[in-house]
Amino acid sequence: MTAPLLDIRDLRISFRGRDGTWAEALCGIDLSLEPGKVLGIVGESGSGKSIAMMAFLQLLPRGTRVEGSARFRGEELIGMAPARIRRIRGKAIGCIFQDPLSAFNPVKTLGAQIVEAITLHDRAISNRAALKEAERLFELVAIPQPARRVRQYPHEFSGGMRQRAMIAMALANRPDLLIADEPTTALDVTVQAQILELLADLRRELGIGMVLITHDLGVVAGIADEIAVMYGGSVVERGATDPIFYQTSHPYTAGLIGAVPTLDSRGTLQQIEGTPPSIFSRPPGCSFHPRCPRAGAPCRIETPCLLPQGDTACACHFPLSRLEPVT
Ligand code: SF4
Numbered sequence: 001m002t003a004p005l006l007d008i009r010d011l012r013i014s015f016r017g018r019d020g021t022w023a024e025a026l027c028g029i030d031l032s033l034e035p036g037k038v039l040g041i042v043g044e045s046g047s048g049k050s051i052a053m054m055a056f057l058q059l060l061p062r063g064t065r066v067e068g069s070a071r072f073r074g075e076e077l078i079g080m081a082p083a084r085i086r087r088i089r090g091k092a093i094g095c096i097f098q099d100p101l102s103a104f105n106p107v108k109t110l111g112a113q114i115v116e117a118i119t120l121h122d123r124a125i126s127n128r129a130a131l132k133e134a135e136r137l138f139e140l141v142a143i144p145q146p147a148r149r150v151r152q153y154p155h156e157f158s159g160g161m162r163q164r165a166m167i168a169m170a171l172a173n174r175p176d177l178l179i180a181d182e183p184t185t186a187l188d189v190t191v192q193a194q195i196l197e198l199l200a201d202l203r204r205e206l207g208i209g210m211v212l213i214t215h216d217l218g219v220v221a222g223i224a225d226e227i228a229v230m231y232g233g234s235v236v237e238r239g240a241t242d243p244i245f246y247q248t249s250h251p252y253t254a255g256l257i258g259a260v261p262t263l264d265s266r267g268t269l270q271q272i273e274g275t276p277p278s279i280f281s282r283p284p285g286c287s288f289h290p291r292c293p294r295a296g297a298p299c300r301i302e303t304p305c306l307l308p309q310g311d312t313a314c315a316c317h318f319p320l321s322r323l324e325p326v327t
Contacts, residue, residue, distance in 0.1 A: 011031075024279065027234045029228075036207045143165065179210075212224060231252050
């Protein structure tokens with residue numbers, strides 16, 4: 001079996017509230033990714049999917065409590081010295097952020113920003129050679145006229161082209177792992193499809209491992225090898241992509257699948273009633289119980305554990321294939 005590229009064990013993140021009490025935003029998650037594979041992390045806003053990645057990249061605000069382990073190529077990232085994590089972040093681990101307009105510096109050309117990303121990690125390369133590399137990267141992500149466009153500013157690009165430029169920058173130092181946080185959220189559907197196709201091509205051509213974070217199961221359906229569904233700071237279902245879609249066990253996963261619009265939707269979009277819980281007022285037992293159509297008495301008392309259920313692992317007392325509670 002291949003050693004994992006990324007191995008997260010019992011990762012917990014807590015924030016301190018105004019009254020001084022700590023609240024857990026991430027309640028001990030386990031995830032792992034093999035080299036060259038794609039892991040989709042799916043859930044609504046506030047489920048904890050982005051902060052898990054921000055925690056090991058040390059991008060969370062000071063004072064956040066991070067516990068557990070996140071190993072990248074066997075090296076522990078939690079608690080790593082700032083100088084060392086700066087050598088890994090942007091080099092061995094590339095990031096694609098959700099909104100490239102705010103992620104890029106508006107007063108520098110895109111080429112200059114990619115040059116900066118390259119020269120920061122490679123002191124031997126000249127600015128001229130780094131700019132040539134930026135042009136090559138623009139070509140790789142199918143930005144037309146790369147030699148001209150590297151000299152343009154972010155506002156001169158359309159949303160889709162800006163996202164391609166962001167992907168080019170994330171690839172600048174040939175990372176082994178790419179973290180894409182809602183890379184298609186701000187884009188219209190056709191551009192979204194182009195960006196996903198581009199990510200799938202890059203993964204095939206460059207063999208990069210990828211963590212794709214999204215609230216939309218439809219986005220990961222065609223590209224992810226494995227999917228982890230998160231709710232209320234926990235992984236509630238995890239497995240290979242096909243079983244997640246075709247042998248769904250968790251009612252929340254089923255709700256997310258039902259919410260993906262299809263050609264048969266005929267204008268009626270399904271939704272999961274209610275809203276996700278705040279980390280400061282999470283309900284006892286299963287945190288999904290106030291919204292769950294299958295909730296029973298044990299759900300209000302006991303937090304379900306992630307257990308094998310068919311071909312996935314599922315944290316539910318009444319998974320969809322069972323009527324009796326799992327004990
Ligand atoms: Fe629903 Fe109960 Fe399962 Fe939670 S444990 S998802 S409330 S059935």
